[in-house]
Amino acid sequence: MAIRIGLTGGIGSGKSVVSRLLEVMGIPVYISDIETRRLMVADESIRRGLTSLLGENVYIGENLNKPLLASYLFGSAEHAAQVNAIVHPRVKDDFRLWCSARSICPWVGIESAILLEAGFRGEVDKVVMVYAPLEVRIQRAVSRDASSRELIEQRIRRQMDDEEKRRMADYVIVNDGNSPLIPQVLALISSLSKNIDYLCER
Numbered sequence: 001m002a003i004r005i006g007l008t009g010g011i012g013s014g015k016s017v018v019s020r021l022l023e024v025m026g027i028p029v030y031i032s033d034i035e036t037r038r039l040m041v042a043d044e045s046i047r048r049g050l051t052s053l054l055g056e057n058v059y060i061g062e063n064l065n066k067p068l069l070a071s072y073l074f075g076s077a078e079h080a081a082q083v084n085a086i087v088h089p090r091v092k093d094d095f096r097l098w099c100s101a102r103s104i105c106p107w108v109g110i111e112s113a114i115l116l117e118a119g120f121r122g123e124v125d126k127v128v129m130v131y132a133p134l135e136v137r138i139q140r141a142v143s144r145d146a147s148s149r150e151l152i153e154q155r156i157r158r159q160m161d162d163e164e165k166r167r168m169a170d171y172v173i174v175n176d177g178n179s180p181l182i183p184q185v186l187a188l189i190s191s192l193s194k195n196i197d198y199l200c201e202r
């Protein structure tokens with residue numbers, strides 16, 4: 001079985017950049033944002049759950065009504081918990097299938113801002129947190145998404161606090177714009193490789 005690396009970090013921390021580096025090194029990465037987007041349209045049980053929670057308008061033909069879902073989900077912790085309970089179990093099943101299709105790979109990764117909140121700690125062998133200071137994250141997300149500061153802060157409120165994430169992480173990669181990323185990713189792979197005997201099934 002492949003060693004599963006869970007890559008997490010708040011919105012704008014730079015997980016996608018780190019994922020791309022892992023992929024360049026030949027490590028396939030399950031990008032949760034992309035796969036979840038696919039499942040929310042294709043998976044019947046998610047469609048049923050969201051329609052019964054939010055009404056028929058949550059889909060416009062074959063497309064998800066993203067503004068409707070976003071305003072509900074990010075509006076309160078309770079709403080986020082309701083949506084997450086419909087979506088995340090199916091994402092977990094899908095990730096397990098994705099891993100079994102790659103069992104010959106020595107490593108695989110999963111990238112998710114809410115890996116720990118969504119209960120994926122038990123799905124991975126090691127948790128790697130990508131860290132950037134809050135203000136840097138906000139500025140990056142605002143310019144990447146052409147969004148407002150208020151909307152990004154609203155999403156941040158639905159995510160686990162950085163300090164808590166840091167405590168649960170096995171490794172931290174600092175992506176503050178000053179610390180170079182590539183040496184940190186190489187050091188991570190090298191450190192995980194040292195533990196390969198411990199991580200492999202005997």
Ligand SMILES: CC(C)(COP(=O)(O)OP(=O)(O)OC[C@H]1O[C@@H](n2cnc3c(N)ncnc32)[C@H](O)[C@@H]1O)[C@@H](O)C(=O)NCCC(=O)NCCS
Pocket residue numbers: 010011012032033036040065066067069070073080083084087111112113114155158159
């Ligand atoms: C609400 C939706 C439609 C907004 O779509 P949009 O294109 O604007 O944003 P996108 O999907 O690219 O998400 C951007 C970022 O928002 C944050 N985010 C998304 N969903 C969540 C969530 N449930 N809880 C906390 N943060 C979230 C993450 O940092 C994510 O990387 C979309 O995020 C969604 O369907 N979310 C629910 C499914 C989910 O939990 N996805 C996250 C898997 S990591």
Ligand SMILES: Nc1ncnc2c1ncn2[C@@H]1O[C@H](COP(=O)(O)OP(=O)(O)OP(=O)(O)O)[C@@H](O)[C@H]1O
Pocket residue numbers: 009010011012013014015016017018033113140141144175176177178
């Ligand atoms: N070290 C860096 N220097 C400059 N810009 C960066 C750096 N790291 C990331 N960025 C930029 O910041 C933005 C956010 O990064 P990225 O999309 O990787 O974040 P993320 O953690 O995947 O966020 P999300 O949770 O929304 O998926 C992107 O536009 C990215 O190009």
